[in-house]
Amino acid sequence: MSRLLTQSRFANPDEAFVAIVDAHRDLAPEASAALDARLVLLLANHIGDIAVLKEALAAAREGLADSRAG
Amino acid sequence: MTELYKRAAVFQFEYRRSPDQDAAAPVRRPIVVVGAGPIGLATAIDLAERGNAVVLLDDADRIGEGSRGLCYSKRALEILDRLGAGEQVVEKGVSWKLGKVFFRNDKVYEFDLLPEAGHKMPAFVNLQQFYLEQYLVERALDLDNLEIRWSNRVTGLDNRPDGVGLTIDTPDGPYVLETDWLIAADGARSSLRDMVGAGFIGRTFEDQFLIADINMKADFPPERWFWFEPPFHGGQSALLHRQPDDTWRIDFQIGIEADARKEQEPERVRARLDRMLEGRDYSLVWVSVYKFQCRRMENFRHGRVFFAGDSAHQVSPFGARGANSGLEDAENIAWKLDLVLKGEAPESLLDTYHLERSAAADMNIGHSTRSTDFISPKGPAAIGYRNAVLDLSRRFDFARRMVNSGRLSTPATYETPLSTPDADTFAGAARLGAPLPDAPLRNVDGFDVWLLEALGDDFTLIVFADGAAPAVPDGVTLLDIGAGWSDPKGMLAERLDATPGATYLVRPDQHLAARWRHYDPALVAAALDRAKGIVK
Ligand SMILES: Cc1cc2nc3c(=O)[nH]c(=O)nc-3n(C[C@H](O)[C@H](O)[C@H](O)COP(=O)(O)OP(=O)(O)OC[C@H]3O[C@@H](n4cnc5c(N)ncnc54)[C@H](O)[C@@H]3O)c2cc1C
Numbered sequence: 001m002s003r004l005l006t007q008s009r010f011a012n013p014d015e016a017f018v019a020i021v022d023a024h025r026d027l028a029p030e031a032s033a034a035l036d037a038r039l040v041l042l043l044a045n046h047i048g049d050i051a052v053l054k055e056a057l058a059a060a061r062e063g064l065a066d067s068r069a070g
Numbered sequence: 071m072t073e074l075y076k077r078a079a080v081f082q083f084e085y086r087r088s089p090d091q092d093a094a095a096p097v098r099r100p101i102v103v104v105g106a107g108p109i110g111l112a113t114a115i116d117l118a119e120r121g122n123a124v125v126l127l128d129d130a131d132r133i134g135e136g137s138r139g140l141c142y143s144k145r146a147l148e149i150l151d152r153l154g155a156g157e158q159v160v161e162k163g164v165s166w167k168l169g170k171v172f173f174r175n176d177k178v179y180e181f182d183l184l185p186e187a188g189h190k191m192p193a194f195v196n197l198q199q200f201y202l203e204q205y206l207v208e209r210a211l212d213l214d215n216l217e218i219r220w221s222n223r224v225t226g227l228d229n230r231p232d233g234v235g236l237t238i239d240t241p242d243g244p245y246v247l248e249t250d251w252l253i254a255a256d257g258a259r260s261s262l263r264d265m266v267g268a269g270f271i272g273r274t275f276e277d278q279f280l281i282a283d284i285n286m287k288a289d290f291p292p293e294r295w296f297w298f299e300p301p302f303h304g305g306q307s308a309l310l311h312r313q314p315d316d317t318w319r320i321d322f323q324i325g326i327e328a329d330a331r332k333e334q335e336p337e338r339v340r341a342r343l344d345r346m347l348e349g350r351d352y353s354l355v356w357v358s359v360y361k362f363q364c365r366r367m368e369n370f371r372h373g374r375v376f377f378a379g380d381s382a383h384q385v386s387p388f389g390a391r392g393a394n395s396g397l398e399d400a401e402n403i404a405w406k407l408d409l410v411l412k413g414e415a416p417e418s419l420l421d422t423y424h425l426e427r428s429a430a431a432d433m434n435i436g437h438s439t440r441s442t443d444f445i446s447p448k449g450p451a452a453i454g455y456r457n458a459v460l461d462l463s464r465r466f467d468f469a470r471r472m473v474n475s476g477r478l479s480t481p482a483t484y485e486t487p488l489s490t491p492d493a494d495t496f497a498g499a500a501r502l503g504a505p506l507p508d509a510p511l512r513n514v515d516g517f518d519v520w521l522l523e524a525l526g527d528d529f530t531l532i533v534f535a536d537g538a539a540p541a542v543p544d545g546v547t548l549l550d551i552g553a554g555w556s557d558p559k560g561m562l563a564e565r566l567d568a569t570p571g572a573t574y575l576v577r578p579d580q581h582l583a584a585r586w587r588h589y590d591p592a593l594v595a596a597a598l599d600r601a602k603g604i605v606k
Contacts, residue, residue, distance in 0.1 A: 033450075037458035045468040 004055040079132035080200045081207070085221035091245040098248035099125050100411060102236065103255060104224050104262060106130075108139065108199065109379030109396035110255030111206035115153045116404035118216035120527065122411060125247070126216065127238060129223035133207070137281045137356050139199035140311055140319055141294075141390035144184065145481035145505060146397045147191040148522055148580070154212075155205040156191065163197035164312050169294040171475050175301060178463040179470040183478060188561045189508040190520040194478065196292075196313050198283075199393065224256070227265040227375070234374050251407060252375045255396075258363075260381035266372040272365020273439065275386065277446035279360050280322040280333050282343065286352035287316055296475035298445075298460055302345040307445050309475075317355060320346070321387075323446060330359040362386035364439045366431045370424040376403050383431040385438035388445060388476030395434050398482060399427050405578035409602060414545075419603030422488055430482035437477045444474035481505050488577070490584035490597040498567030505580045509562035514554040521562060524549055528578055529598060533589055534563065536570035540589050543598055577601055 010016045023039075024032045044053050090097040103114040106128035114126040142150070142159060150156040171179040184193035210216050225244070226237030234252045238245055254262040263270060295310040297303070306323040313319055322342055324333055332338065334357050343352065366383035370376060379396030403423045409415035447456040462469035483504040492502055499507045509521045524530075526547025533540045535552035542548045551557050551568070566574060566585075575584040575597050584597035599606060 033454050034458060034461075037454045038462055041455070041458055041462060041469065041472075042466075045466075 003049070003052050004059065006059075080135045081133040081204050083131050083207070083218075083220045085131055085241050086219070087240075087242055088217075088219055090247055091240065091242060096235065096246040096248045098233065098250070099123065100250045101125070101253070101407070102127065102234075102247065102249040102251075103253040104128075104236075105255035105257055105379075105381070106203075106207070106218060106220075107255060107257055107379065108202055108206060108393050109400050110253065111203065111210055112149065112153060112397050112400035113253050113255060113378055113404055114216055114218075115206065115210055115213065116401055117408060118210075118213045119153065120404065120408040121215070122408060123215045124217070125249075126210065126218045127222040127224060127236075128218070128220055131220040133200045133203045135198075135200055135356060137283050137319065137358055139202070139390075139393040140196055140313065140387075141394075141478070142195045142197060142202070143390060143394040143479040143481075144189065144191045144193050145479070146394040147195060148505070148508070149397045149401050150202075150206075151191065151522070152401070152580075153206075154209050155202075158205045159197055159202060160192065160195055162201055162314055163195035164292045164314055165192035165195050166292040166294065166312070167193035168291070169296070169475075169478070171473055172295065172297045172300060173460045173463060173473075174299050176464055178460065179473045179475075188510055188559065190522060191508070194294075194390070196311050196319075198313055198315075198317070201314075202393075224262060224265075227252075227262055229266055229373050229375055231373065250374065251411075253403060254375055254377045254381050255379045255400075256381050258380040258384050260377070262375070263367065263377065263381055266375055268367050268369065268372060268377075270365050270367055270384075272363060272384070272435065275362045275364070275442050275446065276326045277361070277442075278324050278326065278328050278330060278333075279362070280324045280328075280339070280342070280357070281360060282320045282322070282339055282357045283313070283355040284318050284320065284343065284352045285316055285355055286318055286347070286350055288318070288347075288350055298473075298475070300346075303342065307475075308346065318352075324359070328359075334359060360387075362442060364435045364442070366428065366435060370399075370428055371421065376407075376420070376423060378403060378427075382427070383435065385434050386442045387438075388441040389434070389438050389478055390476070391434040391438055391479045394479040395430060395482075398430060399423075401579045402427055408578075415602040416604060422486060422603060426482070426484045426486050426488075429485065433482060434479070441474050441476045445476075484581060488583060488601045488603065490575075490593075490600055492585065494585070494587040496567045496585060499565045500567070500574075500582055500585075502582050502585065504582060506574075506576055506582055507565045509557070509565055510559055511549075511551075511562060512556045512558050518558075521549075522580060524555075525576055525580055526578075529583075529601065530576040531594065532562075532566070532574040532576065534568045534570055534572045536588075538571075538589065540573075541591055543595060546598070575601065 101124045103110045103126045114124045118124045147156050167183045169181045223239045225239050228235035234249050236247045256262050292312045297308045309321040311319040339357050363384045370382045378399040385391045406419050447453045459469050459472045463473050483501050489503050513519050528545050530547040532549045549555050571588040573586045573589040577583045583601040
């Protein structure tokens with residue numbers, strides 16, 4: 001049973017995407033990583049549901065090479 | 071641990087030759103405890119107070135100074151109180167309940183560990199571990215059926231199904247002692263663990279911490295202060311605790327690369343302290359460098375040998391879970407072994423020691439591992455998220471609650487076959503399987519006493535009177551609230567969510583075993599059997 005909503009939810013998806021990318025403009029890679037970390041923490045808390053968070057983490061990790069494997 | 075500073079003896083004891091060393095054949099004892107650290111002492115005292123003859127062996131003949139345990143939890147104090155040392159610890163120690171966390175120059179988080187009144191014991195007491203050990207030794211010396219043998223080092227162990235044989239080295243040479251049951255409380259580097267062939271699995275943290283005890287007259291309040299990246303200790307963390315005798319404990323994170331010997335040189339330590347203490351006068355008492363482990367034995371019971379305290383499990387000190395959880399081990403094994411020796415419980419009750427205490431160890435290891443990972447994050451992602459939490463904590467409540475400078479020791483709630491599952495619903499602070507929350511009571515003679523003092527050494531039944539007179543099983547202490555006893559402030563009723571007739575069965579270690587809305591002797595009898603491990 002999936003609780004993570006993966007259907008499109010924004011009225012204007014392009015605007016949401018651009019807002020995220022724009023927020024990183026002019027940031028050095030380290031600051032950019034810091035922004036992402038803060039954003040993830042803020043949004044995770046907003047969701048406030050550990051099951052949804054774990055599902056999102058699993059979905060985000062899928063397909064990424066796992067250096068620990070093998 | 072590397073040492074530059076000499077460990078002076080704080081208390082010196084004497085080796086005495088025991089008649090057992092001259093016996094023609096090895097003498098057999100019912101209970102031997104190995105290790106006179108806080109946990110071995112507590113176990114031995116508890117068993118002796120319950121009427122058992124106990125021999126306690128220790129390889130040293132003194133209590134040495136040094137920076138070890140410091141913060142004793144409310145639950146540990148309650149256990150010590152039952153053993154007769156709690157009031158001394160509180161009187162000598164520094165009571166505190168407020169913790170403050172700073173990030174760079176700002177306070178980002180504050181916690182109050184005991185926001186309510188009506189408990190005998192404070193949230194935490196800071197006390198040098200050697201004082202705790204001294205008080206426990208003094209208490210042990212009061213007990214005729216507890217014999218401490220100093221300078222007795224266990225060097226061999228024969229763990230047979232019918233008993234345990236010990237080879238013991240002394241200043242007069244070795245001797246052999248037999249025992250029915252053995253408690254191994256011989257510390258983190260336990261050799262008895264090796265002797266039973268058991269491993270010690272878990273994580274070692276590479277990060278090093280410089281620990282300084284200093285003497286200083288200062289008017290800081292008795293609180294726990296933790297700094298992430300303070301200006302006086304760039305990039306790393308620091309922790310300050312107040313102890314009695316104008317002594318203060320300071321922990322400096324010094325990283326993986328630091329040279330432990332060099333960092334302990336007085337000039338280097340002083341340079342760090344001067345930056346922190348801004349011109350205050352102080353003197354160094356004791357300095358050491360530690361690395362930490364989080365690990366436990368797979369099984370705390372090996373036949374007739376039970377492991378307790380640091381020999382069974384080790385945690386990092388962030389959260390003060392070492393000695394505190396070891397004292398919970400001590401009281402868990404003591405009442406169970408006592409009942410088995412008295413023939414009131416089946417031997418299988420002893421297996422629940424491992425079951426309950428290994429689950430508690432896992433909880434403690436989990437907490438102390440997460441704290442250590444937060445304090446010394448490894449890898450760019452972990453460091454990035456840790457710093458993001460700290461940055462956000464200046465502005466947002468949710469991030470403050472993620473700041474982990476150590477989650478301080480709380481007692482274990484046992485999910486155990488010894489508990490009778492709730493059939494009725496209860497709110498309130500009390501939880502099935504957890505120690506009862508304390509509360510002020512008035513006894514039959516009209517004197518004010520604390521609930522935890524009033525509980526019996528064996529099982530206790532608390533009944534909130536509804537007119538009927540409960541028939542109490544043999545050996546069970548009755549607290550009839552509202553009949554003989556009273557709850558003048560209503561705190562007990564509130565904490566237990568009691569209504570007239572509500573009935574609570576409490577184990578000898580003060581953990582709640584069963585509760586009902588109405589007293590029913592058959593249910594009480596069944597729950598009592600169950601709590602003793604008797605399966606019918
Ligand atoms: C820096 C630091 C800070 C800490 N802070 C806290 C804190 O704030 N709160 C807290 O609860 N805990 C704290 N701890 C942990 C605490 O010190 C330990 O958990 C505690 O000492 C464990 O007690 P123990 O009795 O199990 O073992 P130990 O205290 O190690 O005692 C073991 C005893 O066994 C004896 N022994 C060993 N081998 C043999 C043998 N073969 N034969 C006979 N005797 C033997 C030893 O001489 C010793 O007396 C801290 C630890 C450190 C290092």
